[in-house]
Amino acid sequence: MIQKPKGTIDLFGEKGKIFNNIEMYTHDFMKLNNFEYVKVPTFESSNLYKRGVGESTDIVNKETYDFVDKGGREMTLRPEFTAGIVRSYIENKEYSYNRLKKYYYFGSCFRYERPQNGRFREFTQFGVEVIGAKNARLDADIIYMAYKYLEGIGIKNLKVKINTLGDNESRNKYKEILKEYISKDYDNLCDLCKDRFDRNPLRILDCKYDGSRDYIKNAPKTIDYLNEDSINYFNSVKDSLNELGIDYEVDTTLVRGLDYYTHTVFEIISSDERLGLASTICGGGRYDNLVRMLDGPDTAAIGFAIGIERIITVLESDEEFKIENDIDIYVMNLTNDAFAYKLNNDLRSNGYVSEICYENKNMKQQWKIVDELNPSFVVIIGEDEIASGYVTIKDNKTKEQINVKNEDIIEYFNTYY
Numbered sequence: 001m002i003q004k005p006k007g008t009i010d011l012f013g014e015k016g017k018i019f020n021n022i023e024m025y026t027h028d029f030m031k032l033n034n035f036e037y038v039k040v041p042t043f044e045s046s047n048l049y050k051r052g053v054g055e056s057t058d059i060v061n062k063e064t065y066d067f068v069d070k071g072g073r074e075m076t077l078r079p080e081f082t083a084g085i086v087r088s089y090i091e092n093k094e095y096s097y098n099r100l101k102k103y104y105y106f107g108s109c110f111r112y113e114r115p116q117n118g119r120f121r122e123f124t125q126f127g128v129e130v131i132g133a134k135n136a137r138l139d140a141d142i143i144y145m146a147y148k149y150l151e152g153i154g155i156k157n158l159k160v161k162i163n164t165l166g167d168n169e170s171r172n173k174y175k176e177i178l179k180e181y182i183s184k185d186y187d188n189l190c191d192l193c194k195d196r197f198d199r200n201p202l203r204i205l206d207c208k209y210d211g212s213r214d215y216i217k218n219a220p221k222t223i224d225y226l227n228e229d230s231i232n233y234f235n236s237v238k239d240s241l242n243e244l245g246i247d248y249e250v251d252t253t254l255v256r257g258l259d260y261y262t263h264t265v266f267e268i269i270s271s272d273e274r275l276g277l278a279s280t281i282c283g284g285g286r287y288d289n290l291v292r293m294l295d296g297p298d299t300a301a302i303g304f305a306i307g308i309e310r311i312i313t314v315l316e317s318d319e320e321f322k323i324e325n326d327i328d329i330y331v332m333n334l335t336n337d338a339f340a341y342k343l344n345n346d347l348r349s350n351g352y353v354s355e356i357c358y359e360n361k362n363m364k365q366q367w368k369i370v371d372e373l374n375p376s377f378v379v380i381i382g383e384d385e386i387a388s389g390y391v392t393i394k395d396n397k398t399k400e401q402i403n404v405k406n407e408d409i410i411e412y413f414n415t416y417y
Helices: 013-032 046-054 058-063 082-091 136-153 168-183 191-199 201-206 228-244 308-315 338-349 363-373 383-388 406-416
Strands: 043-045 066-068 074-077 101-110 122-131 158-164 248-250 262-270 280-286 301-307 329-333 354-356 377-381 390-395 401-405
Touching (some): 013 101, 013 136, 043 082, 046 074, 082 101, 082 301, 122 136, 122 308, 136 158, 136 262, 136 280, 136 301, 136 308, 168 191, 168 201, 191 201, 228 248, 228 262, 338 354, 338 377, 338 406, 383 390, 390 406, 401 406
Parallel strands (some): 329 354, 329 377
Antiparallel strands (some): 043 074, 066 074, 101 122, 122 301, 158 262, 262 280, 280 301, 377 390, 390 401
């Protein structure tokens, strides 16, 4: 039997309903925040991710799904959205509008990594990208929005962690300090971190292996090597978060896993035990260099991403989030008469969620379907109903029944609802 690939998931039943509700909630939430939906290709030129995400990252180094198409072009399945959205921003000259561009996305990403609870090789990301402004209050607003999104959808025990990488001057100064420190321990680094040493030593700090060693944990902190402008900017971000009433923790070990971050970086974690080791549920930060790195104008930007499967892991076992069947009416067709099928479609045309059985099932069998679907009402159409011109409508909650003329059925439900 053919089975799904390792690290993927089928979403159906309760999980499928939760996923659908999350997606609808996301679109409604982003409409309130006046964000524009954007969809970019599922695959792009491999060079986009090498330049944008960074060749020293685990994503590009070990986790991308790469292929050569029939035209001999090197392509990569989308491992994250930011690089593709920035590419689209540049290619479509969105910067010509001379105003802030606020995008959001919701779709699949692909990374070849070890599957674990809430982490898959094909996974769904929701996130935002705000391109065109550098402002500490904007940074705080983005963190606030991510927090409120998660809180509103039902995720509990949330904590915000923030740090700063500083501007380019501060970041470059810190890199040299960090390299000097790590060079004394170079022989103990894993092979991947030895490769990172020259290209991006910051990545050593969150290496799955070296990042847990005491020597690396005690490495100099970014926050101790900031210039005055970077210190003032970070203080303004913290002040703005305080004004918004968001509790946060400054975590000086937080650097995030992508090469394009500058200034503010943040994560939102949940201590919910159902997430296991995958406690980081949102991550993001400012990336003022990326548009220029991809041959666009010098443009500031900030964003975040949230893993949807991790949310599902929590919500599917939350009694408060149990999704009831939302079927309004079940048309119990006992005669296979055309009237029943027409009524079912008329109900749908009038805005009701209606269902009908297309198989030749008796009343007992169809009541089992009713028990499973749990509709608000059941319209019973048997031989007696066809002959009399009346149908029997049963309230599935109160169990009360009423006879209604065929031509008055829609009006009856319109009056009730």
